[in-house]
Structures are given as structure tokens and as C-alpha cells.
Amino acid sequence: MLGNFTYCNPTKLYFGQDSLIGLKAELPKYGDNVVLIYGGGSIKKSGLYDEVMEILQACGKNVAEISGVMPNPTLEKLYEGVEIARAHKADFLLAVGGGSVCDYTKAVAVSVHCKEDPWEKYFQRFEEPECETLPLGCVLTLAGTGSEMNAGAVITNTKTKQKIGHVFADEKIMPRFAILNPLYTLSLPHYQMVAGIFDIFSHICEQYFSGTDDNTSDYIAEALMRSLLVSSRIANADPQDYEARSNIMWTATWALNTLIAKGKTTDWMVHMLGQSVGAYTNATHGMTLSAVSLAYYRHILAFGLAKFKRFALNVWDVNPEDKSDEEIALEGLKAMEGWMRELGLAMTISELGATEEMIEGIAEGTLVLKGGYKVLEREEIIKILKESL
């Protein structure tokens, strides 16, 4: 736990089958003008929309809506939502959906009273809001992004083909509360479920594979991975297993609420690569991560061998007998690959629609971060992307 850091995460989590009662408890704390924000209408089919609307009305709220938030929320959609929230004089934003909806809601929250262009300010210059920001809450329907308990938001600029995330510094950008009901995730298609599972796994890996220290955060990261491996295999065989889906949902929250990054450096290059693939293909986020992960980790393995060996031993129970450190480390990645194939994850970017011709552009759009075991050169990014084809 070297270095100085702060931890503050005041989001109130209501977890479980009856957790929607939390919405009734929380809404009265905020002003009357609420903007309800959701995606493609699956919450209307499931009946959740009606349940939420009933609670909003029982709490006497004036409700406007932003619907049709897409899996990779666009800047145009952000502009549209900001106009709706302004016209409604919004006091509070309520996200009902997965991580994209929650991410998008945070972007609206920091933009409604912002006089500058939010893309330039937040996603190009990575500045913090100086304006008033709107409080928000979240009813989560998909486990994966961890957006329900952090201050991160990702927006895609379709014109420049950039998908860029910003983790805001102020905890008031985090949802004030989040309703985590595993039942809402049961109706998700298998493809989305496993993509979410890999998103979670990748969040943990990207905080784990950095630094040479042996600190408490490393152990907690391993615990979350071990729990996820067990639960994901149960859920893969039986997506209706409530217990497994609830462990996955809880793990997702703790995988990206800043806890396991405390006292250490982090990497995030898989997300940078995946997000650039996503901007070119509009593929499901978790699948863009799975499609580039193995090529990336095999590429950096030699630069962080001790950690990859530890990963093999502590997460995948690789038997170290008569093996070199490198053999142990590679066997860990092999075990990870086996698990990924078992779940049916995307193993190449080609299957997501990426082509050889896009490689240059995807590489161009990949932000290079410095926390990992190897700071990537342009030709290394090209090599990783080609190996992922």
C-alpha cells in the first residue's frame, strides 16, 4: 500500500430481489423534476419501466424521459439528452439500464449546467466540472461495467471514431444510490451475459497487472477473480441460477469502484485497445476486450513475469512443479483462454467486424497509457491488433 491515496465511495447500494424498495426510500431526498433515462425498451417488455414509473408517480415526481440510449452512447445522444434535461429543469437523473445508460447519465449530469462543449471539456481535455452537477441514481439491469458505484463515463464520438472514458475526481458524480437486483439480469441474452462477465474480469486484470508490490489490493483482486470464475461457470451452464448471477453482480460492483486500485498503479491498455475497436465496429464492449486480451497479455508477459506467475498460481491453480516461471505464467494464460472459450467469448476482432484495413485507424485511436508493464509503441499496438484479427 505504498503512496498516499484517498478512498471515498458514498453510493448507497440496495442489493437483492426486493431492492427496488430502495427507490422509494431515496427519491424523496431529491427535487421533483426527474429525467428517466433508459435504453432500447427492454425495460418496457420486462415490466420494470412500469414499476419504476409507478414509484416515481407515487413520489410525486414530474418525469421527462430520455430513451434509446445505445450500447456505446454517442456524443450526439449526449447533446440530445442535455437539451431534454435543460428543458425539464431537471433536479435529478434516474438511469434504468446497464453500464452504458449509467455512464451516459453521468455525462448528462456534468453537462446540463456546463457552458462549454462537454466533449472538448470532459473527453478531450479531461477537466473536472466547475458548474453545478445533477445528482443521479441507478437501477441496474446488467452486471459488468461497475458504473453503478464509480464516477466514470464513456462517450463515443462517431465522427472522429473515438470512444473515450473519463473517471471524474469528485465522488458526487457517482450515483447517490444504486438498485442492484440480480433478477433483472436473468432475462439478458447469453451473449450479453458473458460479455459482461468478461468486462468484469478485464477490470480486475487491468488493475492487477501493474506494479511489483504485494499489497492487499492484489489479494482482493485475486479473490474477485476466483469468485467470478466459479460463478461464471455456474451461470454459463444455467443462466437462471440466481445465486451465481447475484455473485456476479456484486463482484462487478467491487471490480471497478476504485477499491482494488488503492495503493498501486494500474494498466488499462486492454480497455484502450478494446474501446478503439469498439469505435470502429460498434461491437459489444466486453467482446472487444476479450478479442484483444490474450494477444496483449502474451505480448507484455515477459515484462511482468512475476505477476503473471502469481496470476497462474493464485487464480488458476497452475501446478508449478518442474516448470520455469515463464512456463507457469503461460499456463495461466492458457487456462484463462480455456475459460474464455468455454463461455463463448469473442476471441478475435475479425468476428466483431474489424478488418485488416481498419488496423491503422484502430491503432491511431488507441490511447497509450503508462501504468502497465510495457508502454506500447505504435508498432506493438499494430502487432497486437494483427494477432487479434
Next chain:
Amino acid sequence: MLGNFTYCNPTKLYFGQDSLIGLKAELPKYGDNVVLIYGGGSIKKSGLYDEVMEILQACGKNVAEISGVMPNPTLEKLYEGVEIARAHKADFLLAVGGGSVCDYTKAVAVSVHCKEDPWEKYFQRFEEPECETLPLGCVLTLAGTGSEMNAGAVITNTKTKQKIGHVFADEKIMPRFAILNPLYTLSLPHYQMVAGIFDIFSHICEQYFSGTDDNTSDYIAEALMRSLLVSSRIANADPQDYEARSNIMWTATWALNTLIAKGKTTDWMVHMLGQSVGAYTNATHGMTLSAVSLAYYRHILAFGLAKFKRFALNVWDVNPEDKSDEEIALEGLKAMEGWMRELGLAMTISELGATEEMIEGIAEGTLVLKGGYKVLEREEIIKILKESL
């Protein structure tokens, strides 16, 4: 993660060598009348008292003091502190010390505006405050109790020989902020350091050894135990190892801030036994726990065999080959005993001053809780205490 639960833990943690700057950032948020609460004066020797006082004065605070808070804070001391806080018209309470000081400060915070007797209300009837409660912050000098990020308080009634804890339901009883500077813990005597380490370990065990589910909380508990084993051995050999002491400090916070109890039942009988021993002997809290733990766990092992086997495999790396589940489980406890002896923990209640004649009284004072693998009968408590002699 069965069942419904909520999680909300808004305490802001400032961690690291420079974390006292957090005090400067936080104090201006509260009123001018501050009561500074501390223990036996070690903070005067270390210079921390002067540093804190300087910040309080720079922030323009009117400071009253409650000093001499003892390791097991008494009800008399609580009455005394309440009078001081009332006379000072306290707006804010600042605890500087270990878990006892922080616990005590919470007890003052809920009692200042309470019209009833706090012992009767909070520690006998376990009611929640209806009155206004005072906000509090904490500068921690000892890692162990986790009091810096929870709403628990323990008070000892010397007349009735009862040491009783109450975990308040409202998160506003938690410290608003906590300064966690591992440097402050370096000057601690070895005996206090290892007692704190066992207190942490016991907190984890008592939440772990309950329930038959396999949920994310179990994995996180194992991670915290594994991290603590590694760090405690380093710190035992070299108490000045900052990295080890910082991992211990961080682990202590997460061992008892409600996280690893989420979605599961908990036990807490070791604390009930230890607290009753403490009320009779005034021994160091962590040592009262170590002195009764092995007898207790051996007694309940057969009732929770699967979890004790898991503990042996996942925490102590017991090799399961050619062994029965019971043999594996017992080997886990044997490994735990070896680690406890290595640290130099109290292994019997006799060495803490308990005598055969006290056994009846200690048993009488032991609250029987129902979350563990076996709800103890009176004769079982007597048996465990006798085996701990």
C-alpha cells in the same frame, strides 16, 4: 449473495504518510466547537498531539479535550466525556488514537443530546438514537478494530462486569473521515501490534465461519486473511517495515467495515467470549480473542466442517492428499495455531489473569449469539473457557 441487504459506507479515508493533510481539508466542513479525544498521552510523546492541535488552531477551532480514554473505555468515562462535550457545546468530535478511542468517541457522539441513560438505551436495549448525533472524525494510531470505518462502539460497565458492543444502524454514526497513517503505528509495542493483528484476523474469521453458501464475501475474506498472514510475518520480524504495516492497516479497515459480511450470516462468538474475559481481566482486546479462539473453533469444527476445510485449503494451503475432510480442517487450525505462536499471541486466558474461579462469571457475561455453526449452551461455554485456561 442470498437475501436483501444495503451497503453504504461514506467515510472518507485519507491513507499514507502524508494523510494528515486530510484533517486540514475536512475540519472546515464542521462547526467551531471541537472536542479532541485521546488516550494515555502517547500522542504527546510522539508529537502527533502538537501536529493535530496546530491544524485545529489554524482552522480556528475552539478545542476542549477528553484525555485518558482507556483501552476498554468505561461507562464512567463515557458519562464524564458527555459532560465535557455538553459543557463545550460540541459541534464535532475528533478522536486521535486506536479503536478504543474511536469507539468511545462514537459513544459520546450518540449520547451528548440523548435524554436517556446511554448504557441502558444503547448497550442494554440496543436502540438507535432518536436525538441529534454529533459528527466525528478519526486520526488512527493503531490498526486493529476497524472502528475508523464502521458504526460500532464498545463500552465496559465495570460495576456489572459487562463489555458490550453496539453496531449502530445509521451510517452517520460512522466517522465522517479517517486519517490512516501507517507511520503512527510504527512506535507501538510489539505486544499491542500483534494483539491488533489478531483482532483483525478474528474479525475476518467471525464473519467467514458462518453460513454454507459460497459467495463473493467468502473469497474476499480469504484474500484479507492471506494478505494479513504475509504482512504480519514481515511485521513480526521487522515492525518498522512500512509496507507491511500499511497493508495491515488497510486490511484492518476492510475486515470490519461491513463489506465481507454482505450477503451472508456471521458468528461473533469469539468476540462475545473475549469481551467477557476482557471485562474480568481488563486484558488487551486482541489477546482475549486469541486466548479463546482455538478452543472455540475446535469445538464448532464438526458443525461447520465444509467451511473449516475450505479455510485450511484456501488460507493455509494445506495439502489435502490422502486426508479426510476432518483431518484437513484440523490441519488448518494447527497451521493457524503455529502462526499465532509465531507472533507471540496469548494462547490461554490464564496468562491474561483469568482464574478457574472466574469461569462461571465469564460464562455468565458471555452473550450467546445465533449466527455461528453451533449455538452454544452454557456448559459448552464453560468447556471452551476451561480449555482456554
